[in-house]
Amino acid sequence: MSANKAKGTAFETLCVRALNAVGIAAYRPAQAGAKDTGDLHGLSPWVGQNKAYKSWEEAIRLGLDGAEKQRVNARESYGVAFVKRVRRSVGDAYAVQTFATWARVCVRLRRAEALLASHAPEAYARHVELTADELARPFPLGTEKPQ
Numbered sequence: 001m002s003a004n005k006a007k008g009t010a011f012e013t014l015c016v017r018a019l020n021a022v023g024i025a026a027y028r029p030a031q032a033g034a035k036d037t038g039d040l041h042g043l044s045p046w047v048g049q050n051k052a053y054k055s056w057e058e059a060i061r062l063g064l065d066g067a068e069k070q071r072v073n074a075r076e077s078y079g080v081a082f083v084k085r086v087r088r089s090v091g092d093a094y095a096v097q098t099f100a101t102w103a104r105v106c107v108r109l110r111r112a113e114a115l116l117a118s119h120a121p122e123a124y125a126r127h128v129e130l131t132a133d134e135l136a137r138p139f140p141l142g143t144e145k146p147q
Contacts, residue, residue: 011052012039014090014142015082019043021140038070038079045077052084059083060096068098078105091139 001009012028019026019040026042040048049067051059063081071079078101083094097105117124 008050008052011082011084011090011093012050015040015048015050015093016142017144018090018140018142021142021144022134035073036066036070037074038067040082041074043076043080046080047071047074047076047078048080048082050082050084054086056083056085056094060094064096064098067096089139090142 016026016028019042024043026040026048028039029037029041031037038047039050047067047070049063049070051063053059053062060081060083063083064079067079067081069079071077078097080101081094081096083096084090085092085094113124113127116127
């Protein structure tokens with residue numbers, strides 16, 4: 001395995017471990033066939049494309065272009081590129097989406113929260129409480145051992 005391939009695999013593994021630690025069942029799929037379906041799955045409604053390049057400009061450009069194609073191949077609604085930052089933890093990596101994707105996710109989240117608040121106020125209050133708790137905790141480094 002080349003040094004660049006190893007670096008990319010290591011970044012994907014850190015992302016999977018960090019996401020798993022916060023309750024997202026992310027995994028690296030085995031690639032089969034001609035159509036790439038992305039580097040990280042289990043993120044529905046997203047598919048993730050990881051880039052650990054020296055040039056973050058190139059990583060964002062190629063990662064985002066790839067994520068948008070791969071979301072179609074993976075039959076997911078949204079694509080996101082995870083871009084490693086040099087000498088920074090996995091939680092400091094960039095998660096890059098197109099502006100249109102961000103706006104659509106924002107509308108979807110607001111609609112879901114409004115529906116939850118109107119139909120299940122107690123569940124909405126718990127949702128707000130859990131969100132505040134999550135934001136108060138440090139994000140995992142991805143180096144923690146799986147449980």
